[in-house]
Amino acid sequence: MKNLLIIHQGALGDFVATFPAILRLRKHFCQIDALCQSKLGKLACALNVADKCFPLEAAFFSSLYTDAVDPRVQNILRSYNEIVLFSYYHPLEQAINKVTGKNARFIPPRADVCQPIHVTEHILSHLLKYGLLKETDAELSYPDKREGSYDPTKILLHPGSGSRRKNWPLPNFAKIEKILTSEGMKPEFILGPAEYSLAEDLKDNRSVHKVSDLEELASLLRKAGGFIGNDSGVSHLAGFMGVPTVAIFGPSDPDRWKPTGRSVSIIRPDDLECSPCFEITRNNCDKTECLDRISIEKVSKEFVSLMSL
Numbered sequence: 001m002k003n004l005l006i007i008h009q010g011a012l013g014d015f016v017a018t019f020p021a022i023l024r025l026r027k028h029f030c031q032i033d034a035l036c037q038s039k040l041g042k043l044a045c046a047l048n049v050a051d052k053c054f055p056l057e058a059a060f061f062s063s064l065y066t067d068a069v070d071p072r073v074q075n076i077l078r079s080y081n082e083i084v085l086f087s088y089y090h091p092l093e094q095a096i097n098k099v100t101g102k103n104a105r106f107i108p109p110r111a112d113v114c115q116p117i118h119v120t121e122h123i124l125s126h127l128l129k130y131g132l133l134k135e136t137d138a139e140l141s142y143p144d145k146r147e148g149s150y151d152p153t154k155i156l157l158h159p160g161s162g163s164r165r166k167n168w169p170l171p172n173f174a175k176i177e178k179i180l181t182s183e184g185m186k187p188e189f190i191l192g193p194a195e196y197s198l199a200e201d202l203k204d205n206r207s208v209h210k211v212s213d214l215e216e217l218a219s220l221l222r223k224a225g226g227f228i229g230n231d232s233g234v235s236h237l238a239g240f241m242g243v244p245t246v247a248i249f250g251p252s253d254p255d256r257w258k259p260t261g262r263s264v265s266i267i268r269p270d271d272l273e274c275s276p277c278f279e280i281t282r283n284n285c286d287k288t289e290c291l292d293r294i295s296i297e298k299v300s301k302e303f304v305s306l307m308s309l
Contacts, residue, residue: 001030002081004132007096007104008036009056009087011162012214012233013257014109015040017119018086019049019240020260021127024137029082035061043214047145047241064095074099082132105130113279116255142262144242147222155180155187155303156220156238158229160195165278166231168248168291170201172299176228177206179300190220192234226307228299231257239264246303250291252278265306269293 004025008015015036022032022044034041034050041053054061054076063070077083077096083104085093096104111122120140127133159173177187188207191198202208211217217234218241221227227238227245231254235247239261247259249268253276258266272290 001028003031003033003079004029004082004084005077005080006032006034006036006050007056007083007085007087008034008040008109009089010109011037012040013162013236014086014119014233015044016233016236016240017109017260018123019044019047020120020140020142021123021133022049023143024124024133024140025127027137028132033080035076039214043218043237046215046218064092069095069099084127084132105132111256118256118258118260120260140260142240142242142260144262145222145240146224146242150223150225151186152225152307153185154224155185155226155228156224156243157187157189158191158227158232158234158238159189159198160192160234161230161232162194163278165251165285165288166249166291168230168250168294168299170198172294172296173228174202175296176300176303179296180303183304185225190217190234192217226303228303235259244303244306244309246299246306248291248294248299249276250278250288250294251285252276263306263309265302267294267299267302 025032031051033052034044035054036056038055044050045053060070060072063073077099083096085104085106086109088108093104093106107126110119111117124138157173159170161167180187189202190209190211192211196210199208209220221238221241221243224243227243229235229247231247231249231252235245236259239245239259242262244263245259246265249266254266254268269290
């Protein structure tokens with residue numbers, strides 16, 4: 001069978017959105033490796049999505065953006081039967097084609113903002129077009145990647161995201177924590193490096209994990225019974241790993257970006273006069289009415305309902 005190299009320049013959410021498709025590709029390739037940010041590659045290998053990873057930030061890979069590609073990079077690229085490049089940068093595609101003597105499969109990481117298509121469907125449609133997948137491969141199924149001994153009462157709360165504009169207020173997460181505790185669950189907060197400053201507001205003997213790398217995050221998710229978070233890469237990862245996930249959406253579009261998985265529920269007000277705007281402009285709302293309209297009761301009720309399925 002053939003081997004395949006996935007090249008991805010994006011961050012956690014965009015990269016995790018490729019995982020369902022990569023699992024489908026495993027039917028047709030004996031080995032699938034990844035050239036991406038080192039932390040993302042290690043995560044993909046830990047979840048058995050990729051077999052091996054190369055660090056995109058390594059200095060010699062930067063030669064792909066020059067007229068003199070490092071011989072080590074040439075040897076790596078030429079060793080693969082197929083290369084799928086997730087990028088917006090066509091000169092990189094041209095450089096890879098020149099080195100390998102064949103065409104890389106170029107896929108924009110996400111569809112144009114005007115296209116109402118989910119990122120996962122967007123990726124699958126391109127792989128079908130290139131003949132790397134068949135129509136019978138397109139139906140997605142999600143494995144449960146948690147440990148067999150995971151704790152069903154351990155609920156992870158993630159109050160951050162890649163943008164403060166997408167964050168449901170932190171006091172609301174604190175109130176959700178109290179509700180879950182009163183129902184016999186054990187809520188725990190997780191904070192990434194960009195959210196460490198929130199730890200000061202989450203004192204009072206709370207359980208707070210200041211996660212430093214993605215493998216540590218995956219380890220926490222493997223042991224969790226549920227997850228509540230915003231529209232973020234962490235929510236995408238939780239959904240993919242099979243953790244029952246409630247994702248809170250405000251200015252971003254769930255039709256394009258909702259996490260996918262075995263047990264995922266999305267919350268966004270359906271009575272708004274405005275449309276999702278996050279990808280259209282950076283400064284469009286003085287007040288995040290879309291997030292403010294999401295009640296604590298609605299989130300807790302949705303989560304309890306999801307957990308009972």
